[in-house]
Amino acid sequence: MKRTLFAALAIMAAAHIQAQDPFTNYQMVNTTDLFGTARYVAMGGAMGALGTDISAISNNPASLGLFRKNDISISMGGQIQDAKPYDVDSRGRFSFDQVGFVACFPNEDRTSFFNFGLNLQKKNHYGNSFFVEGALGGGLSQTNQLSGLYSQFYTDPESRQAALPVRAFDALLWDMPDGIKANATGYDYNRLTTGNLYGLDMNFSGNLQDRFYLGATVGLDFLNYRTSQRYVEYRDATRADVRVQDYDLTSNRRIHGTGFNVKLGAIVRPFEEDPFRIGVTVETPTWYVLTQDDSYFSFASKWKYQGYDEPSKSYIYDYLYDQGDYDIYNSQDDNFMDFNVFSPWKFRAQMGSTVGDFLAWDVEYEYAMYDYTKMGYPESYNSDGPTINMDKDRAMTTLQHASIQGVHNIRAGLEIKPLPAFAARVGYNYWSRPSKNGATFDQGINSYAMDYILGTEWMNLGATNMFSFGIGFRHKSFYADLAYRYRAQSADFYAFDDSWGGTTGLLQKQKVSLDRHGFNVTLGYRF
Secondary structure (H helix, E strand, C coil): CCCCCHHHHHCCCCCCCCCCCHHHHHHHHCCCCCCCCHHHHHCCCCCCCCCCCHHHHHCCHHHHHHCCCCEEEEEEEEEEECCCCCCCCCCEEEEEEEEEEEEEEECCCCCCEEEEEEEEEEEEECCEEEEEEEECCCCCCHHHHHHHHHHHHHHCCCCCCCHHHHHHHHCCCCECCCECCCCCCEEEEEEEEEEEEEEEEEEEEEEECCCEEEEEEEEEEEEEEEEEEEEEEEECCCCCCCCEEEEEEEEEEEEEEEEEEEEEEEEECCCCCCCCEEEEEEECCCEEEEEEEEEEEEEEECEEEEEEECCCCEEEEEECCCCCCCEEEECCCCCCEEEEEECCCEEEEEEEEEECCCEEEEEEEEEECHHHCEEEEECCEECCEECCCEEECHHHHHHHHHHECCEEEEEEEEEEEEECCEEEEEEEEEECCCECCCCCCCCCCCCHHHHHCCCCCEEEEEEEEEEEEEEEEEECCEEEEEEEEEEEEEEEEECCCHHHHCCCCCCCCEEEECCEEEEEEEEEEEC
């Protein structure tokens, strides 16, 4: 991969925002991963009906009602991506997964309990580094889309005016109205994302006669997302035997903020003398109040405008390949965006049981309505910051519904205790494909967010399979658990929308591996 003159791209100034879109919003707020205590992870997160683990309140708040002793625990580990990272980026990252406690308050005869729990737990890990190299032909170029977006505004001033096409035009990446100068022959793209989504759950749960369990969780989320990316396009402009770098588009962005949600759950033992139990959970949408700042983009182009060719009335350009010079075109300064994301409703059903002190199992189903994720902007401001009133972005919501679908999750877990002090666990998770077939990132919609778009790429995510196992040790009140998980998922990457140049279907998708390994350890004390 060519990296010539990479140092020149560090000359970036001025902050500008990258608008959010359905694909980025899903990437940030989805919880199709598994974090928490090592016991919970090893059993695939299938503990909503079994309970007696603080991480299980993320599936069913009533699970805390099965505790009979106070408990305190802390969990940490690491994440390792399977694919080779870009350049010198690291495959592995430290992960702080969970810390929390449970306090139990029984009645006089200890037949009923009121329990309180507080747990900080990771919900999403954004760390990932990847790159793709793609061939272009048949008139394909990112500038087709950029020119089309600019022309849309040029001919219809009532449409959205995007910053990226304007800066691309300033960088002389196409002629107006004559179109692009030459066909591209290839591109490189790399992206690095970092950050995490954490949830702080405050849980209240209780039981009646050890058969009926009710619980409620108030959740506060903390989101911190960063990404940097670079798109490089090549043309054989002056020498057919050399791959000539035409222009670079680089961008950075940071998104941070908080979210609020509520979970309500119930567990029932339908048969008095049988440990079999059934659970149900309803989780409200999470209302995220977010800010995007510390964000900018930059074009670095080798094209130089030299005036007009009068007979043809077209522009004349000089391609500065031999000199290796670049012109840098930065985004505008002093821009940021406050926005809201309203994540979907989630519904869960669980069942599980135990066989003496030897075996425990749990099977669960979840449906998350990600196609109904909504986005908007604060309607007003006050001295303490933006209000959480949402002015709905109907165009973006429509695009969300056309691009992302509801996700089904099936998970199962099994625990075996051949010895009182030792346990072995195994789990499995399946999440259905979130991206609809043929989903595209339509940047021609009449959305406020499109005024600030910084890139043209998107990924259509495939289904996810996760396999996990672990072991646990107990000694009196102390316990230690270990877990490993393998998360397998692939995605189809598209560098731009090829429909703008009248060449729909020619751009080849690039397969991206999102597989990763995770491990964690939990230390706890129950008293």
